[in-house]
Each structure stands twice: as C-alpha cells, then as structure tokens.
Amino acid sequence: LIDTIEISAPFYEQWPPKTHTNIFIESANKGNEQIYGREVLNRFLRNVWRRPITTLEVDQFMALFTKYRPGFSTFEDTMVEVLATALASPEFLYLTQRASTDKTKSTSISELELASRLSVFLWSSIPDDELLKLAEQGKLRKPDVLAGQVKRMLADPRSRRFSQNFVEQWLGLDGLNSVTHIPAPMRDSIQEEPIAFFDEVLKQNRSIMDFIHSDYAVVNEQLAAHYGLTKIYGPHFRKVPITAQSNRGGILTVAAMLAMNSDGKDSNPLKRGVWMLKRILHDPPPSPPPNVPEVDLTNPEILKMTLKERIVDHRNKAACLSCHAKIDPWGIAFENYDALGIFRTSIKNKPVDATSELFNHQTLAGIDGVKRYLLAERQDQFSRAIVHKLTAYALGRPLSFGDRADIDSLTAQLRQHDD
Incomplete structure (x- = not known):
C-alpha cells in the first residue's frame, strides 16, 4: 500500500522556459537554419556585446555555425556552441571604452557604454532592450531620462544583486565564511540581515545615516528571537520598529558584523576596531610593525585582567601604542556584544566596561556613545x-x-x- 509519493523536479512557469525563448525567438524563418541563425545571432550578440552588430560579425559566427553543424544533431545544440564562443569574447567579459584619437583630451563614454556600465552597476548583468534602445537613440544621457531609468532599474528584481554584491564588498561579509561558531540554522539569516537592511534604505530612499543608527531593524523571526524582539513571525525579512532598550538599530550592531569580528569564543575589540575604521570611516590603520610582542596568556597577572584591561596593558608597550591608540577605543565600545552579537552587561560576573577614549579625548560610552559621536561629529x-x-x-x-x-x-x- 502506497501512502504518499513525493516528486521533486524543476518548476517552470512556461515551457520552453523564458531563458530558452529569449534566445531562440519565434520566427517565420525557423525552417531555414541559415536565415534563422542570423536572426538569433543578431539579437543575441546585440544583447551580450551591448551594441549594434555588423553584418561581418554575423557572417563570422555563421561560418562557425556551419563548421560545427555536422557534429550536432540539432540546430539548438549547434547554436549553443556558437553562442558560447561569443560569451568568451572580451566584448562580453569586459566593459570597454572606445579609444580617443586626441590623447590630450579626456573622452566621455558613449551612450552605449553608459548603458553597459549602468546595467553592470545596478543589475550585475547586461542592459535590457529598453536601455539599449534609449542608448542607440542618443537619449539615455538626458538627465530626466537617466534618472527615470535608474528608478526603473532599482524597482526591478534584478537590483537585488546590487544590494547583495555591494554590501558584501563594503562590509566585508566574506569574513563570515571563516566563522565556525555561528549555529548552522542561523548562518543564512545572519548573512542576509545587512543586505536586507541596505535594501530597505535603498528602496525607501532613507537617509544613509540610518546605517549608523535607526529606530527600526530589518529581521526575520529567527533573528528577532536572537535579538530578543517579540511577535515577529516567518522567515521573510521585514522592517520592524525597535526601542532603545533593544540595543539595535543600523548596521553596527547586526550579528554578522559582531560575529565575524570575534574570535569564536568572545568578542575581539581589535578586529571590531579595525573593521570600524576600514569599512565605516574609510580610515584603515597602518600595518603593524615587525616583532610586535604578543599578550602573554601564561602570566597569572594577565589572566586576572578583563579583556579591556589586557588591551590597555598591551597598548602601553611602545611598539604597540601608535596603532592601538587609533584602533582600540572603537573596538572596546562594542564590548557589550558577545561573539554572536547578543547584548550583555557582564562578563564572568564582572560588569562590562565598554567606555573608551579616542585620541582627541572624546569619550565613547559604549555603542550608544559611538553612534552619538558619529552622528554629531563624523x-x-x-x-x-x-x-x-x-x-x-x-x-x-x-x-x-x-x-x-x-x-x-x-x-x-x-x-x-x-x-
């Protein structure tokens, strides 16, 4: 007796799928491989090379098609090999700019080059027909047209790639790949949160100062529970209001940043301070000098110290002072957050001391002090x-x-x- 049968398979809203019909277009010439092949190539090459295609270029690829055709059973299989050759071309792989005949003058990019750069920037992909047509007509550079296209492109689902790729590079989210102390069920949510937050700021045209502090978080049920936020259900990310008592808001206190800048067991003020200077203020510290002394964890007196006290002791060494005076105050201010970004008020039964002082004698009273200082002075x-x-x-x-x-x-x- 069969109780249930479960079938798993790819699901397509149409067949052949759109990815196929976008290349192998409907045409009355489908029965003539030479004519139809030229139609397919004209459309495909224009899209992937992002410019009008010459007859000579189509002739060259049709010659390749003729050479390959005896080795394949169908027109489509043969054409796939030809199209793969086009995708291996520098015309597709690189953003090119036409050479200037006058080396003494700077040259603006063309409208077609602008369309390519815009689509790679916001979609991580090639321009669509609308963008290419405007460029071919010489209209894309007009301020109102360009602004309208940017708005259209940001409203397109493909702009999600921009949010993901830019945020991963900006915040250094690849650092999460080497973090082993994040529970497996939470890893995807933790990695997605800063991207979802950026997407909210972008799509709702909010102030970039929301990255420093906001009265809302962008979380799903799993992260809400991690942060102690209640009545938030489901796996999808959404904007939710928060209070000061949540100790969240902005990207400085997202779990991704706090977790990847820890040592697995506890926070790491040095990593967090360097991240702050490099990613948020674009003021990276210099490389450490050679022969920097390490913290002696075999010293009983050192073991009695809190993490902040060890950092201060280390900073007092002459070889360490110049770098650590710049880094440590920022990192110490994050001490209320553990290795997974959970807020805490004590460490090993001792109150957390997250107060620090910058080189200009500005006091940072924890992460709240950091945010206030950044919004007031930076x-x-x-x-x-x-x-x-x-x-x-x-x-x-x-x-x-x-x-x-x-x-x-x-x-x-x-x-x-x-x-």
Whole structure:
C-alpha cells in the first residue's frame, strides 16, 4: 500500500522556459537554419556585446555555425556552441571604452557604454532592450531620462544583486565564511540581515545615516528571537520598529558584523576596531610593525585582567601604542556584544566596561556613545566613506588621487540632499 509519493523536479512557469525563448525567438524563418541563425545571432550578440552588430560579425559566427553543424544533431545544440564562443569574447567579459584619437583630451563614454556600465552597476548583468534602445537613440544621457531609468532599474528584481554584491564588498561579509561558531540554522539569516537592511534604505530612499543608527531593524523571526524582539513571525525579512532598550538599530550592531569580528569564543575589540575604521570611516590603520610582542596568556597577572584591561596593558608597550591608540577605543565600545552579537552587561560576573577614549579625548560610552559621536561629529567623514566605497564598486576599480575631486563633489551633493 502506497501512502504518499513525493516528486521533486524543476518548476517552470512556461515551457520552453523564458531563458530558452529569449534566445531562440519565434520566427517565420525557423525552417531555414541559415536565415534563422542570423536572426538569433543578431539579437543575441546585440544583447551580450551591448551594441549594434555588423553584418561581418554575423557572417563570422555563421561560418562557425556551419563548421560545427555536422557534429550536432540539432540546430539548438549547434547554436549553443556558437553562442558560447561569443560569451568568451572580451566584448562580453569586459566593459570597454572606445579609444580617443586626441590623447590630450579626456573622452566621455558613449551612450552605449553608459548603458553597459549602468546595467553592470545596478543589475550585475547586461542592459535590457529598453536601455539599449534609449542608448542607440542618443537619449539615455538626458538627465530626466537617466534618472527615470535608474528608478526603473532599482524597482526591478534584478537590483537585488546590487544590494547583495555591494554590501558584501563594503562590509566585508566574506569574513563570515571563516566563522565556525555561528549555529548552522542561523548562518543564512545572519548573512542576509545587512543586505536586507541596505535594501530597505535603498528602496525607501532613507537617509544613509540610518546605517549608523535607526529606530527600526530589518529581521526575520529567527533573528528577532536572537535579538530578543517579540511577535515577529516567518522567515521573510521585514522592517520592524525597535526601542532603545533593544540595543539595535543600523548596521553596527547586526550579528554578522559582531560575529565575524570575534574570535569564536568572545568578542575581539581589535578586529571590531579595525573593521570600524576600514569599512565605516574609510580610515584603515597602518600595518603593524615587525616583532610586535604578543599578550602573554601564561602570566597569572594577565589572566586576572578583563579583556579591556589586557588591551590597555598591551597598548602601553611602545611598539604597540601608535596603532592601538587609533584602533582600540572603537573596538572596546562594542564590548557589550558577545561573539554572536547578543547584548550583555557582564562578563564572568564582572560588569562590562565598554567606555573608551579616542585620541582627541572624546569619550565613547559604549555603542550608544559611538553612534552619538558619529552622528554629531563624523557625518561628513561617513558620507565621504560611503561615496568612496560606492564609486569604487560602480567603476569596478580602486580609486586614485585623480578621483578625489569627483568624490568631493559627489559627497557635497549627497550632503546637500540630506543624505
């Protein structure tokens, strides 16, 4: 007797799937492989090379099709091999820019090049037909058209790739890959939270200062329980209001940041301080000098110290002072959060001391003090940092001294628009 049968298989809303019909389009010429092949190639090459295609280029690929055809049983199988060749071309793999005949003048990118860069930036993909047509018509660079296309692209589900890829690079979320102390059921939720938070700020056009502090969190049921938030159900992420008592808000207190900047057993103020300087303020500390003395964990006096006391003792050594004076105050301010980002008020029955002092004698009273100080004194620095990170991501290269004026201009525009 059969009680139940469970069948698992790929589900497609249509057959052949859209990924197939987008390439092998409907045509009255399907019966003629030479004519239909040219139609497929014209459309495919225009899309993946992101520009109009010449007759000579189509001829070259049709010659390849003719060469391959005897080795395959169907037209589609043969054409797949030909299309794979197109995808191996630098035209597809790289963002190209036409060469200038006048080496003394800078050259603006063309409309088609703009369409390519915009789609790679916001979709991590190729331009769609609408974007390509506007570029071919010379309309994409018009301010109102460009703004409209950016809004359309951000509303498209493909913009999720931008949120994920940028946030992973900006915050260094790849650091989670080497973290072993996160419970397996929570790992995906912890990794997704900062991306979902960024997506909320982006799609709702909120202030970038929400990254420093916000009166809401973006969580699912699992993370809500981890943070002590109640009456939140289901696996999907959503914006929920929070109070000061939750000790959350912004990205500084998300579990991903706190967990990947710990040593597995406890917090790691050094890692958290370096992360803060590098990712949030874009002011990375210098590399440590050679022969830096390690903390002697065999010393009974050292073992009696709290983590903060050990850090202060280590910082008092001459070789360590210059770097640690810059790093430690930021990291110590996170001491109320353990290795998994859970808020705590004591460690081994001793009250947590998360108070520190910056080099300018500014006192940071825990994470609340960090947020207050950043919002009161470091908004310009944070704005410039995020503009720098976003511009480098958009251009796909490290920024140089020559980019400084543009970063200054973009930062000023951002601040004028109230972030």
